[in-house]
Amino acid sequence: MLSSFSELVAAKSSDLSRTEHRVARFFAENRHQVLVQSALELAQSIGTSDATVIRTARSLGFDGLDGLRKAVAAELEVGPTPARRMSKTLDESSGSLQQVLETTFAAHAEAAAKLRDSVLLEDFQAIVHMLATALEVAVFGLGPSSSIAEYFCIQLRRLGFASRALTKSGFLLADDLLPLKSGSVVVIMAYGRVYPELSVLLAHAKGVGAQTILVTDSLQDALKDRVARIVTIPRGRPDAFSTHSATVAFLETLLVGLGTVAPQETVESLNQLNRLRADLAGQAMELAIPKVSSGHDEDNNH
Incomplete structure (x- = not known):
């Protein structure tokens, strides 16, 4: 067989x-x-x-x-197990760190190139506006994706958007799902199979009228009728060690998109972050904050 x-x-x-x-x-x-x-x-x-x-x-x-x-x-x-993925990747490197360096960088570059081909402008624009107008953004991710969910939420809050991570499994997830309501937007990172936590999340989000965005590499067909938007992002070769650089790149692109559609709010939020840091440190601390040109201000007044 x-x-x-x-x-x-x-x-x-x-x-x-x-x-x-x-x-x-x-x-x-x-x-x-x-x-x-x-x-x-x-x-x-x-x-x-x-x-x-x-x-x-x-x-x-x-x-x-x-x-x-x-x-x-x-x-x-x-799919292959994580152990099999790693074993295949190690076999291909033949014990050479130089080969590891070359093949891993090549995998990241390939994933980034495929990301640009798979993300449609229409979907990107729609997702940015969904996030920008949400009462709150909840980001779901289990396992390694939980850290990515936490990172994305930190960055969203820095830009002034209410957000929280949904990273618990089992019964503990129920308390995090309870506050979801109409006006909430849930960004879901899910791969492989529709496990119970994902199924319950989707059903609850639909029940309360929350919108859902799926980031995946394999569940498009299984969930296409249960989410508002789907973004297909490769995690490297299916049979090799999974990489998440393309996912992080997409999420960071969304952050820049949010800054573009709400420049005054995001810059003011980052200025407030600087003021709080200065109060805590007892001295001025600066983040690199882009200036909003007068031309941009005029555009936003139309």
């Missing part, structure tokens, strides 16, 4: 034409893209026709692109 999509591509390689082999290799190396893009969009990314994309999916043994997507989604949902 073939244990991965990459192994399937390798096993079928001899039955594929040269063009189909190139398309199949793209499928194997860009599984998250396969999940969210149409046949025409994939064809444009690969440099071929949408008919070739569909024909390649059938040559791999699927009934079409939808069948291929289901197989990819199932593999990403189960």
Whole structure:
């Protein structure tokens, strides 16, 4: 039995034409893209026709692109364990720290490049305005994502936006979910599977009228009907050590976006932070705060 999509591509390689082999290799190396893009969009990314994309999916043994997507989604949902991911990454480095440096930097660069392709301007604008007008922003993340959630909330509060992190699991999460209400916006970082905490959060948010934004690399299809916006962000190669630089980059881009749509409020909040720090330290402390030009002020008065 073939244990991965990459192994399937390798096993079928001899039955594929040269063009189909190139398309199949793209499928194997860009599984998250396969999940969210149409046949025409994939064809444009690969440099071929949408008919070739569909024909390649059938040559791999699927009934079409939808069948291929289901197989990819199932593999990403189960996925290798963290130990297997790390073991594969270490095997590829061959014990060389130089190789670690090169391959890890390359993985971050690739993730950033894919991020730019996967985040649509329409979604980015909508999410920034959702956050800017929210009564509060709640950020959900468990495991390693909990630290990212805390970081994003600290930065939001510095800019003057009410925010809190939802990072508890089990019964303890119930107390954090209770204050959610209409006007709340929940940013959800979730991967792999729809675990109980995520399912309860989504149901409660819908029940109270809170809006939800999903940041994921694998749950697009499973949750597309349960959230307002979805942003697909890769965490490196699916079978290698997970990296979160692209997620942090996206969240920091949202922070800059919020500063852009509410420059006076965010600068005043940072000035207040400086005043509080100075009071605590007993001397002037300065953060790098951009000046708002008079031209920008005039634009905001329209």
